[in-house]
Amino acid sequence: MKSSRFPAARWSLGFLILASALGPALTAQSSSFHDAPATAAGLENPFTTQQDAQVGMKQFHDKCAVCHGPKAQGTGNIPPLTKGPAQAAKPGEIFWYITKGDVANGMPSWASLTDQHRWQIITFLRNLNGPNAARPNAAAVEPPDASILNAPRPTPPFTDFRFEKPGTIHRISVVDLPPPFTTASSGNGPRLVPRPESAWPQAPAGFKVELYATGLHNPRLIRTAPNGDFFVAESETGRILVFRGITADGKPQSTGVFASGLNQPFGIAFYPAGPNPKWIYIGNTDSVVRFPYRNGDRTASAPPEHLADLPANGKGHWTRDIRFALDGNTMFVSVGSGSNVDDPDTHPEETNRATILAFNPDGSGMRVYASGIRNAVGLAINPHTGELWCSVNERDALGDNLVPDYITHVEPGGFYGWPWWYIGSHQDPRHQGKHPELKDKVIVPDVLLQPHNASLEMTFYDGKQFPDQYQDDIFASEHGSWNRAIRTGYEVIRVPMHHGGRATGEFQEFLTGFVLPDGNVWGRPVGVTVAPDGSLLVTDDGSNSIWRVSYTGK
Ligand code: HEC
Structure with missing residues (x-):
């Protein structure tokens, strides 16, 4: 059963079980990545070299690691990007998703990054599990801003x-x-x-x-x-x-x-x-x-x-x-x-x-x-x-x-x-x-x-x-x-x-x-x-x- 721990496999299995148990209500549910449109799935990533992965890693450290973790392993309720839907999705679907973000759910829009940087991050994420992966490490993440640590005392009853x-x-x-x-x-x-x-x-x-x-x-x-x-x-x-x-x-x-x-x-x-x-x-x-x-x-x-x-x-x-x-x-x-x-x-x-x-x-x-x-x-x-x-x-x-x-x-x-x-x-x-x-x-x-x-x-x-x-x-x-x-x-x-x-x-x-x-x-x-x-x-x-x-x- 080990393989079913990977959400991609679990998704299809869970989907079948749910669909048969709950009848037609759920069968209409889309299984595309965050409801990405079909046009997104068809987009090709133009930036897929090792150099692109390196640039993507740097971008990832700067923009994404604070939430998704320095190794993209996820933190708290923020999903990992090393496995699961983010690895199963098509590159174009991820591109579409990170461009738009999901602000209500805490994921910012990254439309401010250049297209090239967004694709390079995706290349970095895709190579994470490969043999020659550029591996991020915790030390490379910027330490917290001293101005935050020296910020005024919070107003009670809130604290930190x-x-x-x-x-x-x-x-x-x-x-x-x-x-x-x-x-x-x-x-x-x-x-x-x-x-x-x-x-x-x-x-x-x-x-x-x-x-x-x-x-x-x-x-x-x-x-x-x-x-x-x-x-x-x-x-x-x-x-x-x-x-x-x-x-x-x-x-x-x-x-x-x-x-x-x-x-x-x-x-x-x-x-x-x-x-x-x-x-x-x-x-x-x-x-x-x-x-x-x-x-x-x-x-x-x-x-x-x-x-x-x-x-x-x-x-x-x-x-x-x-x-x-x-x-x-x-x-x-x-x-x-x-x-x-x-x-x-x-x-x-x-x-x-x-x-x-x-x-x-x-x-x-x-x-x-x-x-x-x-x-x-x-x-x-x-x-x-x-x-x-x-x-x-x-x-x-x-x-x-x-x-x-x-x-x-x-x-x-x-x-x-x-x-x-x-x-x-x-x-x-x-x-x-x-x-x-x-x-x-x-x-x-x-x-x-x-x-x-x-x-x-x-x-x-x-x-x-x-x-x-x-x-x-x-x-x-x-x-x-x-x-x-x-x-x-x-x-x-x-x-x-x-x-x-x-x-x-x-x-x-x-x-x-x-x-x-x-x-x-x-x-x-x-x-x-x-x-x-x-x-x-x-x-x-x-x-x-x-x-x-x-x-x-x-
Ligand atoms: C402020 C915190 C934050 C930052 C910074 C952030 N994310 Fe996210 N991200 C989230 C949250 C929260 C979710 C889950 C949203 C949801 O529940 O649907 C998410 C979801 C995702 C997903 C979907 C994962 C899945 O399993 O469905 C991808 C892919 C992703 N983020 C990529 C990125 C990339 C790439 C960056 C940097 C450019 C980034 N994120 C920066 C908070 C963040």
């Missing part, structure tokens, strides 16, 4: 990486939101560097941070099995890893590969609840599958059983988290949008996306549980109230301080605004005048986070090690911004619940230090889980590590 500190509390309210386009939309993806010896994640006083494991490949979601093993989704390699135990010096006792050949796996859930699960469920980007599982299994004992197809077409937000309701009767699956703000009325591929879906545990009975949620990367069940909660990436390209990401409990049938509205009755200017009847239906989430933080996995703290005031609080990973002039996120936050079932709107910085003072980034938190001993494990796909935070009181 320069002021992140464990223990700092923030609270963003609806009245704090600026109008759209108060500032320009930035392209400021993380410039990843190796972790310098002196850099280490910082936690509040009394906590100790250790490196539990490193050398992983893109570790994403992490979840603790009932027997205490840690399951980690390595989405890019298509694998689920298992880590067992914590030695006296804070390392795993053993590690292994539970399953491989999955399609961008992310969500992991054990079922049924309680000490003796029978299955482990995995959220592939396009399906829910499950493996038989008994406590202590280190490798899957049978191939995956396919339970349900998920809406996916190789486009847009690809993570799928899975959680079960406390009574075991409902499986929740989060499915992010295919785009930044495309209108589902005119983009049928957005059908059932930007939702949290509910299923029966056998995968039957798919229904929309809540909608208008752009990208709920993390799901969690409040262990006391049984309520579903989620951690959400809101939309881009409206300016630095819009739209706040959020963490909230989820109302059954609730509508959270995307794409026409945001954070209550604020209309997205890109959809002016649309769906006035929904204006008063948009739920304001419980906790508004720093805009563009990229809030990923969340968990309730049900361990016994941290001080009592942390009981039942939420921890969430903020992967870090790209669409903000000065970075935010790149930290783990705590949402205090004050021993009740409700959040007050505050959140507190808990684990920081992943951005260096010069603005370069060495770590990006993705997953959070509570270990059996009550410590907190955090995956980091910047340094490809797992960190462990424990309370020592010192």
Whole structure:
């Protein structure tokens, strides 16, 4: 199944499955690159020599690397150009697309470049996977502008990486939101560097941070099995890893590969609840599958059983988290949008996306549980109230301080605004005048986070090690911004619940230090889980590590 990880193959496969499952509604969907016209596909690239590739590389570094990454590998939600649709498309289609851009979705128009430069960039991108490829490297990218690093302190409640500190509390309210386009939309993806010896994640006083494991490949979601093993989704390699135990010096006792050949796996859930699960469920980007599982299994004992197809077409937000309701009767699956703000009325591929879906545990009975949620990367069940909660990436390209990401409990049938509205009755200017009847239906989430933080996995703290005031609080990973002039996120936050079932709107910085003072980034938190001993494990796909935070009181 390895080949199906490449979106080109996945596209055609997914298209067939969807087309047959959903009938004629989707068969009209165009499969050209970003709906490029047929005339574009026919254009020949006149600049295809090695010299052209070299010029293209330089142009790429100057114009594209800030968002698509120095190696064109993609950053955050910005797609890679080394694989997937950008490699499968015809050169003329890419030329057409980059000339026009897709401003609403955060991709600028490059009509300002000469035709020659645009073609040369395409030649560079096309040669990336070839034997004599001109390889870009991170060092060649310009360091951040000092004037940005010395920019004035942001106006509270907004903040940025320069002021992140464990223990700092923030609270963003609806009245704090600026109008759209108060500032320009930035392209400021993380410039990843190796972790310098002196850099280490910082936690509040009394906590100790250790490196539990490193050398992983893109570790994403992490979840603790009932027997205490840690399951980690390595989405890019298509694998689920298992880590067992914590030695006296804070390392795993053993590690292994539970399953491989999955399609961008992310969500992991054990079922049924309680000490003796029978299955482990995995959220592939396009399906829910499950493996038989008994406590202590280190490798899957049978191939995956396919339970349900998920809406996916190789486009847009690809993570799928899975959680079960406390009574075991409902499986929740989060499915992010295919785009930044495309209108589902005119983009049928957005059908059932930007939702949290509910299923029966056998995968039957798919229904929309809540909608208008752009990208709920993390799901969690409040262990006391049984309520579903989620951690959400809101939309881009409206300016630095819009739209706040959020963490909230989820109302059954609730509508959270995307794409026409945001954070209550604020209309997205890109959809002016649309769906006035929904204006008063948009739920304001419980906790508004720093805009563009990229809030990923969340968990309730049900361990016994941290001080009592942390009981039942939420921890969430903020992967870090790209669409903000000065970075935010790149930290783990705590949402205090004050021993009740409700959040007050505050959140507190808990684990920081992943951005260096010069603005370069060495770590990006993705997953959070509570270990059996009550410590907190955090995956980091910047340094490809797992960190462990424990309370020592010192
Ligand atoms: C400000 C950030 C930014 C910059 C700078 C940028 N892009 Fe993009 N690009 C994006 C985003 C965001 C998307 C995804 C848009 C969407 O969701 O449809 C994208 C999409 C693309 C795609 C389509 C990829 C796919 O898989 O569908 C191509 C090709 C691309 N960009 C090429 C370029 C090139 C070439 C440059 C430099 C000349 C460039 N981009 C500069 C943000 C950026």
